Amino acid sequence: MHRDIDVDFLKILSALAGSGVEMAFERRGEDTTTYPLHGEIVAVDESDGTIQIRRTRTHAGEVHTMGLRYFLSATAPNCDPLINSLAQARLQAELQKRIDRETAIEEVKASAGASHIPSLTQSRFQGRATGTMAGYPASRYVFADKVDPTRTVGIIARSMADATHFMASQDLFMTLDESLQIAITCHVLWPAGIAYAQVKNPEAWRAPWQEIFKVLDGLPAKALTFYLQKVRSGSRSISDTGAIGTAAIQSLAARGLLHTEGRPASYEETIERIPVAGLKELLRAAGAKSKMQTRLLLEAELLSVMTSELHQKALQLMRAPKTAVRAPCGLSIDEFAHALKEMRDSIFIMRQWLRATFALDREDDLRALTSRV
Structure with a gap:
């Protein structure tokens, strides 16, 4: 018997095969979604854990073979539902895991640091190390994948709390844009990822990130989100400054990140x-x-x-004065947008490396760099 199919559920459906009774089923769809379907049971293969259903409504007349482990219930006319308790329990566990993840993400967004739910924590702090990459701070916070401890990353960050905060975003697979903003807020850089990019393109990573961090440091989250979105979208002129409030606009303007036209001089x-x-x-x-x-x-x-x-x-x-974004540290908007893309790409590569999602190009180069820079 199958450990993920309720025994009674399997036996009763097998007994109903060929009866011609229209059954109403509830089945798992993609991820944790469910959907109904109606049909007559043609056959049940108990050894294989599958069911053949002749559809009676949607796709009427078609015979479909499906895995019973994904069926949550089956109901005959005027009868109580037959429940696949194991499938129901598996669905509830996955729904709870999603709720836990969403809660953890909100905690991370609120700067609460790493998730404290063990099942969601995929990296482990290994200790401090000293790096050798010229032009970058030597101190590294080293994290390893729990499943494969040989997959490590040594990151630069403002503090241990900031390093942990950023790695929580990686463990939770937060969106790359969210992790990018956390990396900027926490002053995170991955020297091995930088060197990895420079192996292919020696001109990569020319932006002065240590100085950029200082300019952006302490900006309200709403202001930083707005600013990064504008830069990355290629926007120059801004017409929706009211969307983030006067205080946020003033904080950006005070750092020279926004410029509004003044009275014309001629x-x-x-x-x-x-x-x-x-x-x-x-x-x-x-x-x-x-x-x-x-x-x-x-x-x-x-x-x-x-x-x-x-x-x-x-x-x-005259039309209303235009407000435009400016890049920090003497960069052009295009140069800063490129620097943000490099950092975002490095976050994505780090995920692939840590989780072994799939083989990276030049993975041997990256493995060697993780222990040197």
Whole structure:
């Protein structure tokens, strides 16, 4: 008998095979989802733990063979449901594990550190080590995979608590974007991952992360999330600053990470910030009967007739000042976006390495680097 199929459930369904009775089943779908299906039992293979069902509603007439370990219940007309108690218990255990994981993720997001649920903790702290990578702090916090202790990572972090906080995000398989933000907040870098990228591309990882951390340090979580999303999306101009609140905007602006246009310093700057309809309105106000159609020609003609009085009217027709993101430490937005991509990629590679999800390219190189840098 199958240890994951209730014995009575299997026997009763086997006895109903060929009876022509339409049964209502509840079955596991993907992950922890369930779905109903209706059909007549054609046959049950007790040794194989499978059932053949001729569908009577959806896919009517088709005969499907399915594993009984995924069936939660079967109900005949006017009868109590037959329960596969082992499948029900397995589903409940997985649902509880999901609840535990979601709770742990919320704790990590709230900076509560690592999950304290053993079943969700996949890494173990091994101790401190000294690294040799030029330009980076020497102190490393070393973590190993619980299943395969030879898979280790030595990370740089602001503190032991920060290192543990970041590794909790890896153990919980939080989204890469969430782990990226935690890495930035906790000043986490993985020197072996950096060296691994530089084996293929010597120009990789040129951004001054130690200085970038200082600029971003202490930003409210909402402000940092907003800022990273804007940089990574390639946005330059921002129109939705109200979405994160005045305090968050002020915190970004105070560090030079946002720039809002000020009052124009010349007639030319004023004109550049006026919509085409406004340019035509100003020309009419100046008595000019322009037939110019392109913006460039309209601007040139308006400049030729501009006066201080007309300029005051022009100031009233300008669009609202634009606010744009700026990168830290003298980087361009594109350079900083690339640096964020490198860090995000390194987090993904670390997951593959620690969990042995699948073989990495040049995995031998990474294994060697983990003990050197």
